[in-house]
Structure formats: structure tokens, C-alpha cells
Amino acid sequence: MxxxxxxxxxxxxxxxxxxxxxxxxxxxxxxxxxxxxxxxxxxxxxxxxxxxxxxxxxxxxxxxxxxxxxxxxxxxxxxxxxxxxxxxxxxxxxxxxxxxxxxxxxxxxxxxxxxxxxxMSSCALVLNANRPHLKTLADFTANDKIALPGIKTSLAAVVLQMLVAKQFGQENYARLDPMTVGLPHPEAAQALLSGKTEIAAHFASPPFSIIELNNPSIHKVIAASDVLGDSTxxxxxxxxxxxxxxxxxxxxxxxxxxxxxxxxxxxxxxxxxxxxxxxxxxxxxxxxxxxxxxxxxxxxxxxxxxxxxxxxxxxxxxxxxxxxxxxxxxxxxxxxxxxx
The missing domain is CATH 3.40.190.10 (Periplasmic binding protein-like II)
Known part of the structure; x- marks a missing residue:
């Protein structure tokens, strides 16, 4: 050298x-x-x-x-x-x-x-739904499946648990876990928009959350920022x-x-x-x-x-x-x- x-x-x-x-x-x-x-x-x-x-x-x-x-x-x-x-x-x-x-x-x-x-980042992580009766977390039943990238440990899964814990008490943090289904965001968005599958909701980040909400049959249930504020x-x-x-x-x-x-x-x-x-x-x-x-x-x-x-x-x-x-x-x- x-x-x-x-x-x-x-x-x-x-x-x-x-x-x-x-x-x-x-x-x-x-x-x-x-x-x-x-x-x-x-x-x-x-x-x-x-x-x-x-x-x-x-x-x-x-x-x-x-x-x-x-x-x-x-x-x-x-x-x-x-x-x-x-x-x-x-x-x-x-x-x-x-x-x-x-x-x-x-x-x-x-x-x-x-x-x-x-x-790396923060953004508007939103739980969107395609069934009119799903207005709050309390409205979800066993028949209302929630799509997210990975059950239990993904960002959306844990944020959902944190939202549930705030509303129903920490001891009930896993209340909606049985309703969750692991799907990549693109597939979850397609399922939600079609309205023809078991998927009733999708915990989505942009651009998928925005694309979904552009459809009049989709509405927002709750956002991550409601609990977490400006967190990474x-x-x-x-x-x-x-x-x-x-x-x-x-x-x-x-x-x-x-x-x-x-x-x-x-x-x-x-x-x-x-x-x-x-x-x-x-x-x-x-x-x-x-x-x-x-x-x-x-x-x-x-x-x-x-x-x-x-x-x-x-x-x-x-x-x-x-x-x-x-x-x-x-x-x-x-x-x-x-x-x-």
C-alpha cells in the first residue's frame, strides 16, 4: 500500500x-x-x-x-x-x-x-374497515377478520394490542388477536377493497391506507397516533x-x-x-x-x-x-x- x-x-x-x-x-x-x-x-x-x-x-x-x-x-x-x-x-x-x-x-x-x-420513520398507521357496523374496536366480532403484515409481533399487530389495552385494560390487550390474519399490505388492501373475503379491516400504512379510504365503502376506525403520538x-x-x-x-x-x-x-x-x-x-x-x-x-x-x-x-x-x-x-x- x-x-x-x-x-x-x-x-x-x-x-x-x-x-x-x-x-x-x-x-x-x-x-x-x-x-x-x-x-x-x-x-x-x-x-x-x-x-x-x-x-x-x-x-x-x-x-x-x-x-x-x-x-x-x-x-x-x-x-x-x-x-x-x-x-x-x-x-x-x-x-x-x-x-x-x-x-x-x-x-x-x-x-x-x-x-x-x-x-427510520413514522406515518399515519390506520385501521380501515369495509363493514358499516365496525365503528370502534368494541364492534369487532370473531367474524370480522383484521389483516396485518404479521400476527402478534409485526408493527401493526403490537400497535393494535396497545390500542386495545388502552380501551379495554392491559389485561385484555390480546382481545382482538384471534381476529387477526397475516397478509402483506398489497394483498390485504386488495382483499379489503373487494369486499368479497373474510377480511373486514386492514391496519394499513400509506399509500395503502390512502388508496383504501379513497373508496366510499371504506372508513377509518382508529389511528395509531391516537395512542402513540409521534413515535418511531x-x-x-x-x-x-x-x-x-x-x-x-x-x-x-x-x-x-x-x-x-x-x-x-x-x-x-x-x-x-x-x-x-x-x-x-x-x-x-x-x-x-x-x-x-x-x-x-x-x-x-x-x-x-x-x-x-x-x-x-x-x-x-x-x-x-x-x-x-x-x-x-x-x-x-x-x-x-x-x-x-
Whole structure:
């Protein structure tokens, strides 16, 4: 290695150290990333990164050379967690509850431990229904099936439990669990709009919630923000050993994430176009811009309100381990931010 390359590598390692990563030799780091995101607007930062090739550009800028990206679209906490534990994913976007479930389950198991890489997003998560009698949570019966990406551990499933606990008491948090059916958002939206299946409701994020509500036969029952306010609904995580083995790659990833969030804030129209190119939904660019600008939409690497999920899930026995702080869940590079 000549002097110029040596100085460049040393500078890169210094930057990684300043972000709180454990430093390993550059030659040990991966040149290929396998990343997953879901379907809705909650995944917009990852979708923008994918469309605009921001990770590849940041890798070149950091002197890591060509980075090969393998993108997957996965929906539902159980599916994402299984893929991560099976070693077929390096980095994933998922609902905060699904991440907390895996964090608690894998804690203390060296080859399975996971860690939060960053917060990601919040949006208007809404329970929509196609049956007129479903006006409140109390109106649901065994015949009124609720579609959500994954039963019990997905974002929508846990948020539904939290809404139920607020209305009927914490001891009854699982009251609607028997009515839930695991379906990816696109399939759930189709089922709800058709009105010809057992699906009577869908806990949906934009654009699916908006598409559904554009149909006069669909109405809103309740929204997540009614209970959770401005909390981070989706986060980004990875296996702890992968993060520790690839400090410069993780530095590149965080730089690309910050770039994506800045891109979304400065040019919502371009972000909407990127979203539609990747997801190919039936929403127009104008529809997606409205979703991005919605007061409930927020895109940030800083996690907010994640401990609210952790405390609830521990209290009802969904997880056995409760973090003392949000910092227990996320990489040191985020610890100087105002998270919660």
C-alpha cells in the first residue's frame, strides 16, 4: 500500500471510530450488502437510497470501491426476523416491535444478537374497515377478520394490542388477536377493497391506507397516533456481529441514510417518484407527495418513543428482557442524539 492509500484508509478508520464503531481492518469488510424494505411509505428512506444508489455513491466517496447491493422486499416482523437469523439479510427495515422482539430473543447469543442501526420513520398507521357496523374496536366480532403484515409481533399487530389495552385494560390487550390474519399490505388492501373475503379491516400504512379510504365503502376506525403520538414506527437493524465487523460499511450506510432523509425533506416530489418507481403502487406521484407532507409523516435516523413499545411488550409478557434505555437497543453512533 502506498502512502496515499495508507493515509486514506487511516482517515476512513478514524471517521468510523468517531461514529462509535469498533474498528477492524478494512480488508475484512464486505463489498456486498443485502438489505430489505417493505411496501409502504414507512420505508421511504430505504427506497430512496435504493432508487438513487446512495449507498454505492457513499461507498465510492469513502474509498471502499464498488459496493454490490442486493435488495429484497419483505413484509411482516416474523418474516424479516427469520431472514435475518437465517443469514440471508445484512440490514433490514422493520417495525419497532418486531425489532424489539428479536433483540430480546437473541440477547446474549453471540451469533444471533441484533442491534438497531437507526430509527427510520413514522406515518399515519390506520385501521380501515369495509363493514358499516365496525365503528370502534368494541364492534369487532370473531367474524370480522383484521389483516396485518404479521400476527402478534409485526408493527401493526403490537400497535393494535396497545390500542386495545388502552380501551379495554392491559389485561385484555390480546382481545382482538384471534381476529387477526397475516397478509402483506398489497394483498390485504386488495382483499379489503373487494369486499368479497373474510377480511373486514386492514391496519394499513400509506399509500395503502390512502388508496383504501379513497373508496366510499371504506372508513377509518382508529389511528395509531391516537395512542402513540409521534413515535418511531419503523427502525433499521442488523446483526451485531455484522456491524462490528464492518465499521466503515456502516459509516457509509448511515451517511446514505442521512442523505436520503435530506433528499426527502428538500424534494418530496422526487422522493415520491422514486417511491413509485420501486414499489409500482397505484398511487400517483401527487398522492405520495401528500403522504410525505402529512403531519404524521416523519423520516429521521434518530429513534423516538421506542421505549414505549419495549415497556408495553415486557409488561404483557411478549418479551422477557426490557432495555433500560433506548441506547441499549441502538449502536453507539446514535447515542449523542436526542432519542427516546
Amino acid at each position: 502506498n502512502r496515499r492509500h495508507l493515509l486514506g484508509a487511516t482517515a476512513g478508520l478514524g471517521a468510523a471510530a468517531s461514529l462509535g464503531f469498533n474498528i477492524r481492518p478494512a480488508y475484512a469488510e464486505t463489498s456486498r450488502l443485502r438489505i430489505s424494505h417493505g411496501y409502504g411509505i414507512l420505508y421511504l428512506p430505504l427506497i430512496v437510497m435504493r432508487d438513487q444508489k446512495m449507498i454505492e455513491r457513499q461507498a465510492e466517496k469513502a474509498g471502499l470501491g464498488t459496493m454490490e447491493l442486493g435488495w429484497q422486499t419483505l413484509d411482516g416482523g416474523n418474516v424479516i426476523n427469520d431472514a435475518m437469523l437465517a443469514g440471508s439479510l445484512d440490514i433490514a427495515g422493520t417495525g419497532s416491535p418486531g425489532f424489539i422482539t428479536l433483540w430480546a430473543k437473541a440477547r446474549g447469543i453471540p451469533r444471533a444478537e441484533v442491534v438497531g442501526v437507526a430509527g 414506527l419503523d427502525v433499521i437493524f442488523a446483526q451485531k456481529r455484522f456491524v462490528e465487523a464492518n465499521p466503515r460499511v456502516m459509516q457509509v450506510f448511515l451517511a446514505a441514510l442521512d442523505e436520503a432523509n435530506d433528499f426527502i425533506a428538500k424534494d418530496p416530489t422526487a422522493a415520491a417518484q422514486a417511491f413509485n418507481r420501486i414499489t409500482r403502487t397505484t398511487a400517483t406521484d401527487e398522492d405520495v407527495v401528500k403522504m410525505i407532507k402529512d403531519p404524521d409523516s416523519r423520516f429521521s435516523a434518530t429513534p423516538h418513543g421506542v421505549m414505549e413499545y419495549a415497556r408495553f411488550m415486557h409488561a404483557v409478557g411478549s418479551v422477557r428482557v426490557k432495555p433500560d434505555s433506548w441506547k441499549d437497543l441502538f449502536i453507539p453512533a446514535l447515542h449523542d442524539r436526542q432519542g427516546s
